[in-house]
Amino acid sequence: MGLHLLFTLVAVLLVLNIASSSPSTDSDVKKEVIIQMFQWDWDSIGEECTEFIGPAGYGFVQVNPPAEHIQGSQWWTDYQPVSYKIASKHGNRDQFKRMVEKCHAAGVKVIADTLFNHMSAMQGHGNGTAGSTFSKYEYPGLYSYKDFHHDRGTQNNEIVDFNNRNQLQNCELLGLADLDTKSDFVRARLVEYGNDLQSLGVDGFRIDAAKHIPTDELEAILLQLPGFRSPSLYITQEVFGGTQPGEEVRATEYLGNGDVHVFEYANEIKAAFLSGNIASLKDLNSRGWILSASANVFVVNHDTERLDHTLTAHSPSNTYTLGHIFSLAYPYGRVSVLSSYEKGIEDQDVGPPNNGKAKCIGTGQDTNVNQGWLCQHRWTAIAGMTRFRNVVRDTRLENWQSPQGDRIAFSRGNAGFVAINNSDTPWNSTLFTGIPKGCYCDVVSGGSSGRSHGRTEGGKGGGCTGRTLEVGDEGNITIEVPCRSAIGIHVEET
Numbered sequence: 001m002g003l004h005l006l007f008t009l010v011a012v013l014l015v016l017n018i019a020s021s022s023p024s025t026d027s028d029v030k031k032e033v034i035i036q037m038f039q040w041d042w043d044s045i046g047e048e049c050t051e052f053i054g055p056a057g058y059g060f061v062q063v064n065p066p067a068e069h070i071q072g073s074q075w076w077t078d079y080q081p082v083s084y085k086i087a088s089k090h091g092n093r094d095q096f097k098r099m100v101e102k103c104h105a106a107g108v109k110v111i112a113d114t115l116f117n118h119m120s121a122m123q124g125h126g127n128g129t130a131g132s133t134f135s136k137y138e139y140p141g142l143y144s145y146k147d148f149h150h151d152r153g154t155q156n157n158e159i160v161d162f163n164n165r166n167q168l169q170n171c172e173l174l175g176l177a178d179l180d181t182k183s184d185f186v187r188a189r190l191v192e193y194g195n196d197l198q199s200l201g202v203d204g205f206r207i208d209a210a211k212h213i214p215t216d217e218l219e220a221i222l223l224q225l226p227g228f229r230s231p232s233l234y235i236t237q238e239v240f241g242g243t244q245p246g247e248e249v250r251a252t253e254y255l256g257n258g259d260v261h262v263f264e265y266a267n268e269i270k271a272a273f274l275s276g277n278i279a280s281l282k283d284l285n286s287r288g289w290i291l292s293a294s295a296n297v298f299v300v301n302h303d304t305e306r307l308d309h310t311l312t313a314h315s316p317s318n319t320y321t322l323g324h325i326f327s328l329a330y331p332y333g334r335v336s337v338l339s340s341y342e343k344g345i346e347d348q349d350v351g352p353p354n355n356g357k358a359k360c361i362g363t364g365q366d367t368n369v370n371q372g373w374l375c376q377h378r379w380t381a382i383a384g385m386t387r388f389r390n391v392v393r394d395t396r397l398e399n400w401q402s403p404q405g406d407r408i409a410f411s412r413g414n415a416g417f418v419a420i421n422n423s424d425t426p427w428n429s430t431l432f433t434g435i436p437k438g439c440y441c442d443v444v445s446g447g448s449s450g451r452s453h454g455r456t457e458g459g460k461g462g463g464c465t466g467r468t469l470e471v472g473d474e475g476n477i478t479i480e481v482p483c484r485s486a487i488g489i490h491v492e493e494t
Helices: 005-019 025-028 042-056 074-079 093-105 164-170 185-200 215-222 251-256 261-276 302-307 319-328 380-392
Strands: 034-037 060-063 068-070 081-086 109-114 126-129 134-135 204-207 234-237 259-261 293-299 334-339 397-404 409-410 416-420 427-432 438-441 468-471 477-482 485-490
Touching: 034 042, 034 068, 034 261, 042 060, 042 319, 068 293, 081 093, 081 109, 081 261, 093 109, 109 185, 134 293, 185 215, 215 251, 234 251, 251 259, 261 319, 319 334, 319 380, 319 409, 319 416, 319 485, 334 380, 380 485, 397 427, 397 477, 409 427, 416 427, 416 477, 438 485, 468 485, 477 485
Parallel strands: 034 060, 034 334, 060 109, 109 204, 204 234, 234 259, 259 293, 293 334
Antiparallel strands: 068 081, 126 134, 397 409, 409 416, 416 485, 427 477, 438 468
């Protein structure tokens, strides 16, 4: 058999295998919210997909890098791979495959955080989580010294000027051995790894440190993955900044490869909610960032949580929850929600509780009950507004109302309405909702029974577990929005 025919046959079989293990429900296209299940082990994620994530209406889980990495309990050990064996501290290959299968059965797709830019920073010799031996530039059976960038003109070959293209893309980030992604040999190893993850059912990749890989070199790798540039494979890329004058590497360079993280969005959310001027968030599409269709946004992710660059669960006056309510209501980007653990906010290095074994109870806000896990994806308001977003996702922002800077309300077409009060006094007002007359269940305080608890009963919820709100003949609602709180209603929870 000729090599071309053989490669074609392998690609077809791989695509068929991926398709057979992917979620297939008709409603999947509506479910776009991602949960970053940070430091959860594979068994726990699979169980949570079944028990809550799927029924609650989330579309994706983003999991930690599944490759073998350096040993250690710290969270960042995951980001120093030593081989591409599926054997991390979060579980082995069989556990990873079972997790993907459970999530797919629950209608949830899986995004793997993926390391194409680098290997480890560890000096000397070591053993990885699967027993592989390695040193910083030698990974037996995988890479050797020639497969990395060396002698690029900076001290210790590390990035010094983060505005310099050559340093950003050819020097070492935090001492991590920088792969030469121009090399066909290196690209072939990365493609093998990506194909292996897809053979296990992975539906997408978050490309860690994408800004440190020239976009054409990254594209050359991604082009060899089945489904690239099709709806069957979701790609999101970590490109920090790239929108300000003086930055040589621009975020827009990466749009041909997939979505791009918009870190400026998270910074803007923090500034607006802590200053009280949330009315300033009206026109986010005019900021000069990535256009909404290619943006992946978040209130906080695992890095910014530790660096205090964004809101965290420790932020004052309920601003963390209100920031999520806004993000899930506002039509900009695909939203990722971080589900993490308490000690990670205070300690930049500490690994997960209970060695990554996670279990959330109820709405998940009691970290004592949940053994240190924050379980933000279960919080009533966040889960409720995820359902809201699924209903309104194809509608426009309309009927913006803001009597003062710390109070805003708007509708999403005629499908949903939200009002946010970021002040210390109740907001009593009559507001135009844009939605039909009727009684609606507030998804911020509860929602329809069944739906609000992460399960559906015959496709509909039961009674309302939150506030019941009435919209009048003209589409108006007379409402008191409590201080530092919000209301959200949509046409599918009445």
